[in-house]
Amino acid sequence: MGNIGWIQIAIVVVLVVLLFGRGKISELMGDVASGIKNFREGIAEDEQEDTADASLLDGGETIEGSATKKEEAKAEG
Numbered sequence: 001m002g003n004i005g006w007i008q009i010a011i012v013v014v015l016v017v018l019l020f021g022r023g024k025i026s027e028l029m030g031d032v033a034s035g036i037k038n039f040r041e042g043i044a045e046d047e048q049e050d051t052a053d054a055s056l057l058d059g060g061e062t063i064e065g066s067a068t069k070k071e072e073a074k075a076e077g
Contacts (some may be wrong), residue, residue: 017025
């Protein structure tokens with residue numbers, strides 16, 4: 001009684017197509033696809049920013065760090 005078969009799924013699909021029409025469904029799917037695309041682009045941008053931030057923390061020089069190196073070079077030279 002709780003099992004859903006392929007006949008029930010086909011009936012639901014036919015009803016949805018009749019209610020909304022083929023054009024409306026394709027428009028909706030296009031909107032979903034563009035939303036997924038924008039989401040993926042946003043995730044990729046966040047990952048790039050995170051990588052840039054991590055490189056600044058790991059190997060990037062700060063203003064104080066570069067001034068200290070210049071002072072050490074003057075003291076040695």
